[in-house]
Amino acid sequence: MKVPDIIIAVDGYSSTGKSTFAKLVAKEFAFLYLDSGAMYRGVTLFAMEKGFIADGKIDEPALKAALPELELHFQHGEAGTFLWWADRCIEKKIRTMEVSGWVSPISAIGFVRSWVDERLHAFSEGGRVIMDGRDIGTTVFPNAELKIFVTADPKVRAQRRYDELVAKGTPSTLEEVAKNLSERDYIDSHREVSPLRQPADAYVLDNSDMTLHEETVWLRGLIQGKFGILE
């Protein structure tokens, strides 16, 4: 049976849990899950390690010159999706507070966005893809078959992110996490290139008071209603 190409775009604020339910749905309906934020985090780690971030500033010309040498790709397996920089798995490194602190300014740079978009398109060729990010339904895949916009109370988001970091053994405080989230929300929605926006044709999910199970039931219903039962 020919599998039709379908793109589901999941956009929304930081730490709304969109990746968690996108991953579950990906597994259930055999979609490829792609985390676009991980790509921006990968570029940020690259810029940090290459010394392009110093004295609180980004050396944009140096980053632009070096970016073509960066090779990022995802490895998908039973244990999940992991980002690799050439032959090095950087999945853990890109989730640190240090990277979180620089990822929004890095992702506001136009040439970084074009570099990431090109790769997201290549990774998505020919298949069923569910991708999460900030501009997937507005810029990367404006013709996506299904668009979801996820939002939640900032306090709930900060607590979720904090719990996640604690579970991973990454040191931080709730205040530090809340501050990082609100700064990222601001930069992500006020930047000039592809700011975070709710696509006009998106289904909105406020998951402040929802369990993961309720969210997946909601999305399952949408997918089945829109595409019929996918096999």
Ligand code: DC
């Ligand atoms: O989803 P995340 O929190 O891992 O994303 C990290 C940052 O990357 C986020 O603060 C903004 C940026 N980002 C973006 O600008 N566009 C995307 N499509 C995805 C992420």
